Amino acid sequence: MSNLEYERLHHNLKLLNLITFESILDNYLEIASKAEKSTIEILDYLIAQELQSKEARSLSLRMRLAGFPVEKRLEDFDFKFQPSIDKASIKEIASLKFIHNAENVVFLGPPGVGKTHLAIALGIEAAKAGFKVNFSNASVLVERLAKAEKEKKLEDKIRGLSKFQLLIIDEIGYLPFDELGAHCFFQLISRRYEKASIIFTSNKSYGEWGDIFKDHVIAAAILDRILHHCTTVNIKGDSYRIKERRKQGLITQNFSG
C-alpha cells in the first residue's frame, strides 16, 4: 500500500466515523499478517469491533438519556427476601413484550419493598435492548408539565416525551397533584394510551389514587387508560432498608464486641 493510499484509508475511515476500525487498524494488520489471517477474517474482525464499540457507545448514550437516579440490576434483586413477588412474572415483564405491545406495568407497595429497584432494572433491560427510556419522579415530571402548560408548551413537552418508548414514572402518590398537575398528567397518559409504555411505582393502592389527583373523575379516567393494558405487581412485604439497617446494627454489635 502506498503512503497516499494509507493516508486516504485512515482519512476516509474517520470521515465514515468508523472510529474503532481506524484506531485498531494498524495494530491489527500487523497481528493479522503474523497470524496469516485471510482478508475476509481481517475485515470481519475489524467490522465486528467497530459494531461492538458503536453499540456500547449508543447504550451509554441511552443510559445517560434515561436519567436513572441510581443503577439497579435485576440480577441484584433478592427474590427470596420478597416472596410476594412472582419471579416468573418479573421475568415475563423483562422479556419486554409489554413495550412492543405498548402496555404498562405498575409496581404497588409500601416503602422499601423494591418498587424503584425493579422499575430501574427493567428500564436498564429496555435500554440494553435498544429502547429509549426515560426515568422521572412523578412530582418533578408533573411540575415540568404544568410549567410547560403555563408557557403554552405542553404539546411540545408531551411530543418530546413520545420519543421514549418507555417512561418510568416513580413515586406516584407521595405528593398529591394540584388541579393543573392532574390535568397535565391526564394529557400525558391519554397521549401514550395504546401507543407507548409506562412503568409506574406507587405506595398507594388504586382505590387511593383519587386522593392523589384530588379530582376523582380525572383519577378514574387516568386509571381506566393505564389499567386497560397493564400488569400490576402488588408487593406485600418488609422494607429491604430495614433489613439492611438490622444487618448494619448486627455488624456494629459485633465490632463493639
Ligand SMILES: Nc1ncnc2c1ncn2[C@@H]1O[C@H](COP(=O)(O)OP(=O)(O)OP(=O)(O)O)[C@@H](O)[C@H]1O
Ligand atoms: N429484594 C431486594 N433485593 C435487593 N435489594 C433490594 C430489594 N428490595 C429493595 N432493595 C434495595 O433496597 C433499597 C430500597 O428499595 P427501593 O428504592 O426499590 O424501594 P421502594 O419500594 O421504591 O420504596 P419507596 O416507596 O420508599 O420509594 C434500594 O437500595 C434497593 O436496591
Ligand SMILES: [Mg+2]
Ligand atoms: Mg421508590
